[in-house]
Amino acid sequence: MWRVISTTIAIVAVTGVFARSQILLDPEGVDLSGSWAARNFTDAIGNMPGGGPRPVDYMGIPLNDIGRAWSLIHNESQVSMPERICDYYAPTYIAIGPMGLRMWPESEMLTGSTTAWMIGGWADFVPIAIWMDGRPHPSKYAAHEKSGFTTGTWEDDVLVTYTTHMEASAIRRNGVPNSDQATMTVRFSRHDNILTITARIDDPIYLTEPYYLTRSFALTRAPINPATHPCTLANEGVDAERVPHYYPGQNPFVDELTKLYGIPREAVLGGAETALPEFRKKIKDKYVRPSKCVSVPVSTCGGPGTYPPIN
Amino acid sequence: MKSNRMAASRRRAVIVTAAGLAIALVTMQDGARGQGRGQGPGNQPRSAKAAAPFDATGYWSSLVTQNWRLRMVPPARGDYIGIPISVAGKREADAWDQARDEASGNQCKAYGAPGLMNLPTHLRIAWQDDNTLRVETDYGTQTRLLHFGAWAPTEPRKRGWQGSSVALWASRRGGRGGPPSARYLRITTTDLLSGYLRKNGVPYGENASLLEYVDLFREPDGSALIVWTAVVEDAVNLEMPYIISSQFKKQPDGSAWDPTPCSAGW
Numbered sequence: 001m002w003r004v005i006s007t008t009i010a011i012v013a014v015t016g017v018f019a020r021s022q023i024l025l026d027p028e029g030v031d032l033s034g035s036w037a038a039r040n041f042t043d044a045i046g047n048m049p050g051g052g053p054r055p056v057d058y059m060g061i062p063l064n065d066i067g068r069a070w071s072l073i074h075n076e077s078q079v080s081m082p083e084r085i086c087d088y089y090a091p092t093y094i095a096i097g098p099m100g101l102r103m104w105p106e107s108e109m110l111t112g113s114t115t116a117w118m119i120g121g122w123a124d125f126v127p128i129a130i131w132m133d134g135r136p137h138p139s140k141y142a143a144h145e146k147s148g149f150t151t152g153t154w155e156d157d158v159l160v161t162y163t164t165h166m167e168a169s170a171i172r173r174n175g176v177p178n179s180d181q182a183t184m185t186v187r188f189s190r191h192d193n194i195l196t197i198t199a200r201i202d203d204p205i206y207l208t209e210p211y212y213l214t215r216s217f218a219l220t221r222a223p224i225n226p227a228t229h230p231c232t233l234a235n236e237g238v239d240a241e242r243v244p245h246y247y248p249g250q251n252p253f254v255d256e257l258t259k260l261y262g263i264p265r266e267a268v269l270g271g272a273e274t275a276l277p278e279f280r281k282k283i284k285d286k287y288v289r290p291s292k293c294v295s296v297p298v299s300t301c302g303g304p305g306t307y308p309p310i311n
Numbered sequence: 312m313k314s315n316r317m318a319a320s321r322r323r324a325v326i327v328t329a330a331g332l333a334i335a336l337v338t339m340q341d342g343a344r345g346q347g348r349g350q351g352p353g354n355q356p357r358s359a360k361a362a363a364p365f366d367a368t369g370y371w372s373s374l375v376t377q378n379w380r381l382r383m384v385p386p387a388r389g390d391y392i393g394i395p396i397s398v399a400g401k402r403e404a405d406a407w408d409q410a411r412d413e414a415s416g417n418q419c420k421a422y423g424a425p426g427l428m429n430l431p432t433h434l435r436i437a438w439q440d441d442n443t444l445r446v447e448t449d450y451g452t453q454t455r456l457l458h459f460g461a462w463a464p465t466e467p468r469k470r471g472w473q474g475s476s477v478a479l480w481a482s483r484r485g486g487r488g489g490p491p492s493a494r495y496l497r498i499t500t501t502d503l504l505s506g507y508l509r510k511n512g513v514p515y516g517e518n519a520s521l522l523e524y525v526d527l528f529r530e531p532d533g534s535a536l537i538v539w540t541a542v543v544e545d546a547v548n549l550e551m552p553y554i555i556s557s558q559f560k561k562q563p564d565g566s567a568w569d570p571t572p573c574s575a576g577w
Contacts, residue, residue: 030483030484039552039554040393041393041394041395041553041554041555042377042378042393042554042555042556042557043377043378043393044378044381044392044393044394045377045378045379045380045381045392045393046377046378048392057379059379059380059383060374060375060376060377060379060383061376156364156494157482157483157484157494158494158526158528187526187528187538189495189524189526189538190483191481191483191495191497191524191540192524194524194540194542194554196524196526196538196540196556198526198528198536198538198556198558200530211376212374212376212536212558212560213376213377214377214538214540214556214557214558215556216540216554216555216556218552218554257380261380261384261386261387262384263380263384267379267383274375274379274383275373275374275375275376276372276373276374276375276431276567277372277373277375277431277432277433277449277450277567278567278569279383280383280384280431283384284577287384289384289385289386289387289576290387291387291388292387292388292389293386293387293388293389293390293391294387300392301389301390301391301392302390302391302392302393302394302396303391303396303401304396304397304398304400304401304550305550306391306392306395307395307550307551309550309551310551
């Protein structure tokens with residue numbers, strides 16, 4: 001009798017310990033795998049498919065003088081140069097591009113631990129590997145690549161990624177630059193079937209302070225193809241060895257948003273203070289509300305049917 | 312001889328039993344401790360304030376780095392980019408009349424909960440009591456009360472710009488078997504008056520629903536950021552859920568706090 005009782009209790013105890021161990025061995029974080037449809041409402045202008053924002057629209061970006069000057073000499077035709085046709089398709093594109101995300105974990109077979117979270121490519125956007133295995137970032141002398149180098153950790157149940165070794169690219173799709181010294185931290189925060197990413201871009205060359213951007217996605221049953229094709233060079237009509245640009249003080253678009261939307265130039269040219277609510281006081285008497293929305297060059301006023309439904 | 316063996320066997324059984332019970336008790340206690348978050352002494356539910364996974368109190372400032380011309384200044388009539396507006400919603404928005412709103416005392420229609428957090432504002436967040444988080448905006452001087460626990464709106468229900476909000480600290484893990492963790496704030500709001508999602512009259516109706524998720528991120532340099540994600544559903548005025556997130560940076564003090572009344576035009 002005693003033997004039966006003691007054996008039973010021992011089994012219960014061992015089972016309890018085993019069950020507890022299983023909990024401890026549970027994968028970290030939450031499941032981010034799947035296809036996430038872009039819901040580009042938070043930055044409808046910046047993430048807009050097609051052309052993206054107007055040429056001189058730096059509002060809300062903490063640009064320093066160098067960053068502003070570099071932005072103003074930028075000519076949109078630069079991205080038609082064979083040498084620069086792929087410039088925008090860098091890790092920052094996850095925050096400024098229009099695309100959805102396809103995410104999946106690459107796991108180590110024996111333990112099931114996640115070696116990397118993968119973000120699939122999209123059109124010309126390079127796939128991103130988020131290394132979760134604790135490997136260090138390359139030496140500061142290592143070559144920078146289009147994909148940069150990204151590691152990730154879980155902070156509570158939020159995936160926090162850190163990207164270094166990027167090439168010079170853009171933080172807004174109108175030529176506002178990031179240097180190759182820039183780094184990017186992205187938080188992937190899942191709530192129910194909504195994924196919100198919060199990107200922080202630090203750039204000691206062009207920014208006065210971190211630049212924050214958010215995007216939201218909805219889980220979709222329609223699979224997003226994770227395949228990509230590398231950005232390839234093509235002739236888009238810009239002569240080789242010619243870099244389209246504007247001389248300082250001669251950008252013809254510098255007053256475009258003032259004419260179209262009544263927004264004063266001091267706002268258009270950006271700077272950290274333009275992102276703060278108190279900046280409104282500075283422009284209250286200068287802003288002229290247009291009588292109606294102006295679509296340039298295509299429908300930028302939105303309306304029914306603008307956004308595809310989620311499956 | 313046989314009785315000695317039986318006695319020895321019984322002693323072994325007692326030792327094994329005692330050891331087994333001890334291990335079982337420790338295991339169960341450990342597990343119970345892990346699941347006991349949210350419980351106070353004597354199994355009393357802990358207050359929302361005591362159970363908060365992060366401290367959101369203090370002053371915060373919008374960081375308007377996106378959709379600038381649609382948020383920082385009142386956009387033009389007909390500027391609907393960024394909102395999945397329906398045909399019916401567009402019809403109503405096209406008929407928007409600022410003067411009529413001002414004349415009828417409806418200057419606060421763009422300051423209702425579905426659009427409020429995306430406006431350029433400072434926040435002042437404080438615990439009103441142990442189970443009510445108060446969120447104030449200086450832009451439009453609005454106050455949202457986020458009720459935790461078993462709170463329910465009083466009957467008869469009364470509609471308002473900020474509606475009735477029920478909040479809870481939510482776990483991302485759900486029922487997956489991981490350790491229970493309350494990591495973000497989840498808010499459900501009902502009893503809304505109809506209002507505007509944007510200051511140019513893009514409408515939401517009284518039957519719109521509002522679900523919000525609030526994260527607080529701390530940076531290595533000691534700064535903090537709140538990311539406030541809202542999901543607005545309105546079968547009449549929207550073609551699909553309107554999902555939008557807003558960022559707020561922690562302020563050291565209230566020196567930038569500047570209450571201004573609702574305005575239909577600015």
